[in-house]
Amino acid sequence: MNKGLSWFVLILLIAGYFFLYGPILSLIIFSFNASKLVTVWGGFSTKWYGALLNDRAIMDAVKLSLWIAAIAASGAAIVGTMAGYVLARFRRFRGRVLFTGMVSSPLVMPEVITGLSLLLMFVFMEQVFGWPAGRGKLTIVLAHTTFCLTYVSVIVQARLTQLDQSLEEAAQDLGCRPMKTFFVITLPIIAPAILSGWLLAFTLSLDDVVISSFNTGPGATTLPMEIFSRVRLGLNPEINALATIIIGVVATGIFVASLLMSRQEKRRQRDMQLAIAANK
Amino acid sequence: MPWGEWMSSGTRFINLLADRLPPLRWLLRLLPSGRGIVILVPYLWLVAFFLIPFIIVAKISLSESVTAQPPYTEIVRRVAGGQVSFAAPEKPGNAADTTGAVPAATTQTSSAQGSVDAPDQSAEIKGGPPEDVSGGFYVKFNWDNYDYLFSDALYFKAAKNAVFTAFISTVICLLIGVPMAYGIARSSTAWRGTLLMLIILPFWTSFLIRVYAWIGILKNNGIINNILIWLGVINDPLPMMNTNFAVFIGIVYSYLPFMILPLYSTLEKMDLSLLEAAQDLGCRPWKAFLQITVPLALPGVIAGSMLVFIPAVGEYVIPELLGGPDSLMIGRVLSNEFFSNRDWPVASAVAIAILVLLVIPIVVFQYFQNRQQEATT
Numbered sequence: 001m002n003k004g005l006s007w008f009v010l011i012l013l014i015a016g017y018f019f020l021y022g023p024i025l026s027l028i029i030f031s032f033n034a035s036k037l038v039t040v041w042g043g044f045s046t047k048w049y050g051a052l053l054n055d056r057a058i059m060d061a062v063k064l065s066l067w068i069a070a071i072a073a074s075g076a077a078i079v080g081t082m083a084g085y086v087l088a089r090f091r092r093f094r095g096r097v098l099f100t101g102m103v104s105s106p107l108v109m110p111e112v113i114t115g116l117s118l119l120l121m122f123v124f125m126e127q128v129f130g131w132p133a134g135r136g137k138l139t140i141v142l143a144h145t146t147f148c149l150t151y152v153s154v155i156v157q158a159r160l161t162q163l164d165q166s167l168e169e170a171a172q173d174l175g176c177r178p179m180k181t182f183f184v185i186t187l188p189i190i191a192p193a194i195l196s197g198w199l200l201a202f203t204l205s206l207d208d209v210v211i212s213s214f215n216t217g218p219g220a221t222t223l224p225m226e227i228f229s230r231v232r233l234g235l236n237p238e239i240n241a242l243a244t245i246i247i248g249v250v251a252t253g254i255f256v257a258s259l260l261m262s263r264q265e266k267r268r269q270r271d272m273q274l275a276i277a278a279n280k
Numbered sequence: 281m282p283w284g285e286w287m288s289s290g291t292r293f294i295n296l297l298a299d300r301l302p303p304l305r306w307l308l309r310l311l312p313s314g315r316g317i318v319i320l321v322p323y324l325w326l327v328a329f330f331l332i333p334f335i336i337v338a339k340i341s342l343s344e345s346v347t348a349q350p351p352y353t354e355i356v357r358r359v360a361g362g363q364v365s366f367a368a369p370e371k372p373g374n375a376a377d378t379t380g381a382v383p384a385a386t387t388q389t390s391s392a393q394g395s396v397d398a399p400d401q402s403a404e405i406k407g408g409p410p411e412d413v414s415g416g417f418y419v420k421f422n423w424d425n426y427d428y429l430f431s432d433a434l435y436f437k438a439a440k441n442a443v444f445t446a447f448i449s450t451v452i453c454l455l456i457g458v459p460m461a462y463g464i465a466r467s468s469t470a471w472r473g474t475l476l477m478l479i480i481l482p483f484w485t486s487f488l489i490r491v492y493a494w495i496g497i498l499k500n501n502g503i504i505n506n507i508l509i510w511l512g513v514i515n516d517p518l519p520m521m522n523t524n525f526a527v528f529i530g531i532v533y534s535y536l537p538f539m540i541l542p543l544y545s546t547l548e549k550m551d552l553s554l555l556e557a558a559q560d561l562g563c564r565p566w567k568a569f570l571q572i573t574v575p576l577a578l579p580g581v582i583a584g585s586m587l588v589f590i591p592a593v594g595e596y597v598i599p600e601l602l603g604g605p606d607s608l609m610i611g612r613v614l615s616n617e618f619f620s621n622r623d624w625p626v627a628s629a630v631a632i633a634i635l636v637l638l639v640i641p642i643v644v645f646q647y648f649q650n651r652q653q654e655a656t657t
Binding site for chain 2: 006008009010012013016017019020021022023024026027030037038039040079080082083085086090093095098099100101102103104105106107108109110111112113116117118120121123124127142143145146149153178179203206207209210213214224227228231232234235239240242243246247250251254258
């Protein structure tokens with residue numbers, strides 16, 4: 001690791017990782033604290049996990065958040081893939097400048113502005129078309145789809161620009177129609193990018209508190225909104241337990257995904273070597 | 281791939297059908313082509329849910345606040361008289377002058393007018409135009425919300441504070457992020473993947489929970505104070521929670537990955553032989569870093585800084601959870617206007633003010649984003 005790294009950089013690197021992971025570690029440790037005073041150690045206990053599982057409000061919020069995140073991520077994956085494809089493959093069309101602007105702006109737009117503007121939009125739509133009636137799950141899903149799709153499009157676009165276009169050209173030279181080329185050649189190749197875009201959209205939706213708070217209605221309390229309303233009142237051992245579970249799920253998921261990816265990479269390299277050996 | 285086969289057999293079927301039925305072929309020609317549809321779907325989505333909402337925000341920022349559902353007035357009203365009249369507050373009888381045919385309708389309109397033009401009575405009208413009149417439109421742009429933003433020092437202070445906080449946080453992110461990104465880019469390939477993964481990992485866990493973690497660390501009986509008192513360094517806890525210091529830490533902590541990742545991607549692409557050449561020619565390492573690494577990393581520095589600065593200006597959750605009553609930031613003011621005061625027009629005006637504040641950084645970000653895109657394709 002310290003090949004060519006000076007001690008100075010190495011120490012800064014370690015300090016940086018400590019800064020990133022210290023707070024997360026402290027959350028995990030104190031989730032097993034028996035004392036209700038979160039930061040004062042009162043012995044080992046898992047009672048907050050039990051309390052969490054019996055907390056109806058939190059469990060309902062978890063269900064709602066997972067439901068919203070799944071739908072919003074799927075919508076964002078479809079529209080975002082289209083947007084990424086347009087950005088990577090269609091060099092010129094009318095309004096391209098506006099399009100690229102609209103795709104990249106939500107990445108940096110402050111959440112309060114996105115949230116407020118979408119809410120006013122939904123109110124306006126309700127006045128004019130009578131749809132969507134009131135705010136709730138549907139408006140949160142639409143809002144999440146909109147801010148997540150830009151992340152998907154960035155990932156898909158990056159993959160498409162790396163992609164060897166000669167494969168698509170070969171298919172079209174052999175008489176394949178553009179749509180069939182996309183579904184038979186392009187889509188299987190960019191599928192991992194779309195999947196990681198979907199996962200990113202899923203976690204972003206699961207994590208969002210500001211945009212949801214603006215666009216929610218009665219009866220639609222997502223998990224981050226529930227956490228936010230409790231955390232405002234101060235420390236809460238149940239939230240520590242919840243945090244530990246979330247971190248555990250994410251870490252396991254990422255570990256499994258990277259394991260699968262490295263295995264796939266190894267298999268691909270072996271297949272390539274076999275193919276080269278067979279051609280000799 | 282069954283999917284592709286299925287899709288193309290679908291189009292083949294439609295084409296076949298269109299050959300048999302000429303009217304259908306004309307209809308098909310009116311439809312956009314495959315390429316057109318691929319452009320149109322995301323385009324229309326973004327126009328509908330990203331562009332038009334901003335126009336609506338601008339519109340509502342020019343309306344008046346009322347106690348109604350929704351809590352703002354329409355800036356375009358229909359009034360009797362059959363002509364478009366623009367509001368002129370010094371002439372209250374504007375629309376009523378031109379009517380006069382039906383006395384009942386006239387009094388109705390002029391009374392509505394009167395209450396619109398007097399700001400302190402405006403809360404009495406329940407939104408919307410008078411029901412029984414039709415014909416013209418009455419357009420009223422109400423600049424009071426903007427006047428209010430400038431007259432109340434609170435908004436200016438909050439904006440100044442937000443820009444200052446975001447700027448300092450960006451600088452701190454750079455100071456931490458540059459050596460980290462440099463260290464990751466220069467580490468051996470075996471380690472690089474893991475180190476990078478560890479930067480991205482916190483980003484996948486809940487942002488809210490990572491901010492929450494700092495409450496436990498910074499509180500008066502939190503981890504830092506407990507350790508310092510136990511070590512005997514201090515006797516009374518240092519007040520760190522609910523201060524601007526806590527807000528800085530929260531922003532730096534949350535946005536650090538956004539700084540490191542673009543920095544890393546530019547540093548990784550850098551040609552190392554340039555540094556070797558400099559050292560061969562007798563250049564000191566730190567001088568080589570300043571004269572070669574820093575200029576080459578500039579696109580990453582700008583992208584990272586914008587990714588931190590722009591969202592940090594409008595940050596709401598961090599000052600709300602970690603800050604004190606005096607750590608006012610403009611995003612928090614907007615949310616308070618919206619959620620606590622239910623004053624949608626003023627909240628909209630604040631949103632427009634934030635956008636004006638951020639328009640230059642956003643344009644700079646877009647410019648570099650586009651340039652990088654063109655470089656990769």
